Amino acid sequence: MTTVPILTGRRLPRWSTPVVAAAAILVGLVLQFGGISPLGLAPALFAAIGFIVARSTWSWILEGRRHATDRLMGSLVVGALLLALVPLVWILITVAIRGYSVMNTEFITGTMRNIGPRVEGGGIGHAFVGTLQQVGIAALISLPIGIMTAIQLVEYGRGKTLSRWISFFVDVMTGVPSIVAGLFIYTAVILTFGFSQSGFAAGLALTILMIPVVVRSTEEMLRIVPNSLREGALALGIPKWRVITFVVLPTAISGIITGAMLAIARVAGETAPLLLTTFLAQDVNFNAFDGSQTALPTFIWDQISRGTAPAIDRAWGGAYALILFVLVLYAAARVIAAVFAPARE
Amino acid sequence: MTAVLSGQAVRPGDRVFSGLSLAAGVLVLVVMAAIAVFLVWKAIPSLTTDSANFFTEQQWLPDRDPPVFGIAVLAFGTVLTSLIAMGIAVPIGFGVALFIAFYGNRRVSTALGFTVDLLAAVPSIIFGLWGLYYFMPRIVPFAEWLSTYLGWIPLFRNDLEIYTKSILMAGVVLAIMILPTVSAISREVFLQVPRAQTEAALALGATRWEMIRMSVFPFSRPGMVSAAMLGLGRALGETIAVALLLSAIFEINWAITEPGGNTFAANIALKWGEAADNGRSALIAAGLVLFLITLAVNMIARWIIARHEEYT
Amino acid sequence: MSKRIDLVDLDIFYGDFLAVEQVTLTVNPRSVTAFIGPSGCGKSSVLRSINRMHELVPGAYVTGEVLLDNEDVYGVDVDPVLVRRTIGMVFQRPNPFPTMSIYDNVVAGLRLSKRRRRSKDLDDVVERSLRSANLWAEVKDRVDRPGAGLSGGQQQRLCIARAIAIEPEVLLMDEPCSALDPISTLAIEDLIHELKDTYTIVIVTHNMQQAARVSSTTAFFNVNAVGEPGRLIEIGETSQIFSNPRVKQTEDYVSGRFG
Numbered sequence: 066m067t068t069v070p071i072l073t074g075r076r077l078p079r080w081s082t083p084v085v086a087a088a089a090i091l092v093g094l095v096l097q098f099g100g101i102s103p104l105g106l107a108p109a110l111f112a113a114i115g116f117i118v119a120r121s122t123w124s125w126i127l128e129g130r131r132h133a134t135d136r137l138m139g140s141l142v143v144g145a146l147l148l149a150l151v152p153l154v155w156i157l158i159t160v161a162i163r164g165y166s167v168m169n170t171e172f173i174t175g176t177m178r179n180i181g182p183r184v185e186g187g188g189i190g191h192a193f194v195g196t197l198q199q200v201g202i203a204a205l206i207s208l209p210i211g212i213m214t215a216i217q218l219v220e221y222g223r224g225k226t227l228s229r230w231i232s233f234f235v236d237v238m239t240g241v242p243s244i245v246a247g248l249f250i251y252t253a254v255i256l257t258f259g260f261s262q263s264g265f266a267a268g269l270a271l272t273i274l275m276i277p278v279v280v281r282s283t284e285e286m287l288r289i290v291p292n293s294l295r296e297g298a299l300a301l302g303i304p305k306w307r308v309i310t311f312v313v314l315p316t317a318i319s320g321i322i323t324g325a326m327l328a329i330a331r332v333a334g335e336t337a338p339l340l341l342t343t344f345l346a347q348d349v350n351f352n353a354f355d356g357s358q359t360a361l362p363t364f365i366w367d368q369i370s371r372g373t374a375p376a377i378d379r380a381w382g383g384a385y386a387l388i389l390f391v392l393v394l395y396a397a398a399r400v401i402a403a404v405f406a407p408a409r410e
Numbered sequence: 411m412t413a414v415l416s417g418q419a420v421r422p423g424d425r426v427f428s429g430l431s432l433a434a435g436v437l438v439l440v441v442m443a444a445i446a447v448f449l450v451w452k453a454i455p456s457l458t459t460d461s462a463n464f465f466t467e468q469q470w471l472p473d474r475d476p477p478v479f480g481i482a483v484l485a486f487g488t489v490l491t492s493l494i495a496m497g498i499a500v501p502i503g504f505g506v507a508l509f510i511a512f513y514g515n516r517r518v519s520t521a522l523g524f525t526v527d528l529l530a531a532v533p534s535i536i537f538g539l540w541g542l543y544y545f546m547p548r549i550v551p552f553a554e555w556l557s558t559y560l561g562w563i564p565l566f567r568n569d570l571e572i573y574t575k576s577i578l579m580a581g582v583v584l585a586i587m588i589l590p591t592v593s594a595i596s597r598e599v600f601l602q603v604p605r606a607q608t609e610a611a612l613a614l615g616a617t618r619w620e621m622i623r624m625s626v627f628p629f630s631r632p633g634m635v636s637a638a639m640l641g642l643g644r645a646l647g648e649t650i651a652v653a654l655l656l657s658a659i660f661e662i663n664w665a666i667t668e669p670g671g672n673t674f675a676a677n678i679a680l681k682w683g684e685a686a687d688n689g690r691s692a693l694i695a696a697g698l699v700l701f702l703i704t705l706a707v708n709m710i711a712r713w714i715i716a717r718h719e720e721y722t
Numbered sequence: 723m724s725k726r727i728d729l730v731d732l733d734i735f736y737g738d739f740l741a742v743e744q745v746t747l748t749v750n751p752r753s754v755t756a757f758i759g760p761s762g763c764g765k766s767s768v769l770r771s772i773n774r775m776h777e778l779v780p781g782a783y784v785t786g787e788v789l790l791d792n793e794d795v796y797g798v799d800v801d802p803v804l805v806r807r808t809i810g811m812v813f814q815r816p817n818p819f820p821t822m823s824i825y826d827n828v829v830a831g832l833r834l835s836k837r838r839r840r841s842k843d844l845d846d847v848v849e850r851s852l853r854s855a856n857l858w859a860e861v862k863d864r865v866d867r868p869g870a871g872l873s874g875g876q877q878q879r880l881c882i883a884r885a886i887a888i889e890p891e892v893l894l895m896d897e898p899c900s901a902l903d904p905i906s907t908l909a910i911e912d913l914i915h916e917l918k919d920t921y922t923i924v925i926v927t928h929n930m931q932q933a934a935r936v937s938s939t940t941a942f943f944n945v946n947a948v949g950e951p952g953r954l955i956e957i958g959e960t961s962q963i964f965s966n967p968r969v970k971q972t973e974d975y976v977s978g979r980f981g
């Protein structure tokens with residue numbers, strides 16, 4: 066018994082993708098070494114576009130419009146992904162190479178006291194102290210406020226109109242530009258209440274940026290604490306606030322810590338609000354409440370604005386330290402999240 | 411006989427604790443209101459002395475006597491850089507999110523999601539530094555290409571033949587910076603599409619792309635709009651990278667490959683140090699406008715998402 | 723129209739896990755075949771292997787053969803998109819496209835292949851499909867309204883209309899009535915009865931009365947324990963399976979002694 070096959074369409078052979086890719090790379094290489102750039106396009110770009118066009122056209126001829134569109138969009142999606150990864154990799158590599166070349170003990174522990182822009186040397190010790198203090202202040206204030214707000218949203222105010230407004234504005238608050246946070250602290254704390262520009266003011270500006278992040282992450286963690294746990298404890302006659310502090314929070318604690326670390330990582334890199342709320346110092350100042358204090362981001366900013374070769378080298382060194390600080394926090398947060406994640410079965 | 415069940419209706423511990431949590435929540439609302447109030451209050455002194463129209467004036471000389479300043483140039487630069495950033499970041503961000511949700515296998519997708527999120531962790535000052543010394547020199551040829559081949563469009567004309575520190579450059583770097591926002595949010599939205607919907611399309615004989623058009627996009631449209639708008643919100647308020655990448659000329663110039671451009675945020679950061687009292691007040695006024703714009707953008711975006719969630 | 727299906731030595735995997743083992747059976751054209759068996763025995767997996775929906779689960783694959791009139795559904799040159807067009811599917815929960823009207827839901831499959839058709843043609847298809855799905859009378863005045871506004875039973879019939887609008891050879895139904903009330907269930911059963919003159923139908927059901935009512939052939943699957951592969955225990959005429967099963971397990975199951 067013979068039948069006409071109805072399930073087989075004409076399809077691109079399996080080897081089509083590597084072959085077209087190889088051809089495109091070949092063309093790219095020829096252009097590269099021949100020094101030709103058709104239409105002024107860089108050879109790599111030309112090869113990539115050529116690959117997509119060639120494969121889609123071949124597919125159209127053989128498989129028809131629908132499969133050709135599918136393949137075209139598929140390669141665009143993959144292309145978008147690769148394109149998105151380029152800057153990340155590029156930045157990380159650049160910072161690693163440029164920053165590593167200025168790393169030494171003096172750079173990590175030293176300060177910029179008596180170091181002019183044209184002189185090599187100096188260090189980020191003072192900036193590191195500033196970052197730790199300013200971010201520490203921000204964390205000390207925003208963590209309790211953020212966690213309590215999340216408790217209000219999840220434990221006490223579920224479904225209430227006020228909670229819905231708070232929740233909405235927490236989301237909107239994540240979108241407040243960092244420079245506006247700086248302006249707010251300047252107008253409210255410095256102009257109105259007469260505080261001086263200081264590390265503390267900078268920490269307050271970071272607080273504004275940190276609160277919504279803490280609320281969101283804590284809220285998410287509280288929501289995945291199973292209700293049966295709460296009900297079980299309440300049924301034993303334990304007051305609600307003790308249920309929250311002794312049952313709910315401990316259950317969610319690893320997630321809350323993760324969120325807090327991500328929030329710290331986020332604000333540690335902020336520059337703009339610090340520029341409006343502190344003056345820059347060249348030496349260590351352990352007192353965040355008085356006098357000027359530099360943090361890592363403002364150190365980088367300061368060095369870039371000096372523009373000399375040694376200063377730019379120092380800026381890269383600062384960038385290296387800052388990104389390391391942020392990435393370590395980030396990675397540690399992920400590890401904590403992964404290790405202590407409640408088993409989801 | 412003593413009543414066993416009656417006592418204080420609410421225990422003091424509970425009252426204190428719930429009071430504290432309520433206070434914290436209300437504080438969020440108070441802070442948002444306070445931002446508006448203080449910015450308005452401290453902006454008023456300069457606004458009353460401004461001898462020019464605050465919205466249309468193209469100069470920024472608030473510390474001169476009489477003060478002359480306006481936000482026309484800032485609004486122009488802010489909107490244009492943000493639009494360029496959106497034009498690039500939104501399609502690419504959606505592409506990344508589609509890959510993670512529908513193309514990659516699970517392990518690759520989680521790893522990639524994490525990697526793209528890392529981009530969000532890179533501080534803006536580092537984007538600025540890298541953009542200034544590495545990225546900008548590398549994309550000058552692209553700007554040259556635009557002005558060579560598309561120079562007949564006024565937007566791409568370049569009479570100066572200098573291609574650095576332009577609105578285009580700032581826009582492209584901004585695009586990279588808002589990409590993780592767009593892709594992370596649209597990824598969440600895509601992952602929420604019910605399997606029943608995607609399977610319905612595939613069972614009708616849809617290709618993967620047709621499945622995306624048929625069951626993913628209609629379902630995700632509000633979320634995609636919000637993702638784009640939240641990206642826009644970030645682009646509008648981004649300060650430091652833009653401050654480093656624009657030449658901060660106070661002039662409206664439509665030729666986006668020429669040096670120039672200025673934004674609300676960058677102008678505040680750059681002028682703050684040298685500004686006297688009225689100058690700072692004027693910068694606060696500019697910051698107020700920026701705050702109101704981003705507030706509107708974010709509120710609309712969040713409102714769209716919230717309505718969408720109610721629905722599903 | 724309507725074709726025969728042969729499964730030959732079919733093994734179904736989810737990654738390393740062998741979910742169903744060595745299924746060999748034949749589904750006759752223009753008839754209704756019911757798959758019954760306890761939960762987890764692999765009925766859905768077998769069904770989804772027939773139109774290659776199975777492979778959409780990450781890591782999932784099959785070995786063995788699925789033949790549609792002797793043509794291997796898993797052959798090298800076979801286009802899975804064409805397979806799914808030829809073998810339609812109705813799911814457990816009604817899943818009309820929520821943003822589309824009733825009309826657009828019905829023609830969703832057709833619009834894929836023909837970019838623009840004369841609207842008159844489309845109108846005819848919509849009416850014909852909705853009539854075949856016994857839904858026309860109820861919705862003919864509101865085909866432009868959203869499909870999500872219908873009752874559960876109506877939505878399920880809309881999904882059937884959507885599946886038959888592209889004129890498949892085979893219709894696979896995975897517990898199509900389990901989310902529906904008794905009256906809607908009856909409507910769907912009547913519909914299956916009418917459709918079997920045109921299509922090859924395979925239906926998975928947990929409801930043995932339903933299997934007895936709608937099918938001419940019944941296949942019983944079973945699984946010994948969780949984590950072990952499911953198997954086909956017995957296949958035969960429905961009347962024989964229910965009144966005179968050859969295997970003890972089948973008898974236990976159909977008489978309600980377990981499962």
Ligand SMILES: Nc1ncnc2c1ncn2[C@@H]1O[C@H](COP(=O)(O)OP(=O)(O)OP(=O)(O)O)[C@@H](O)[C@H]1O
Pocket residue numbers: 736739741759760761762763764765766767768779949952
């Ligand atoms: N996506 C999946 N990934 C991994 N294993 C799966 C998956 N889907 C099903 N299985 C496993 O395959 C086996 C068969 O499942 P299947 O859904 O086919 O059973 P079923 O007979 O349809 O059950 P039910 O009557 O409950 O619908 C089960 O052991 C199940 O755990």
Ligand SMILES: [Mg+2]
Pocket residue numbers: 765766767896
């Ligand atoms: Mg099933």
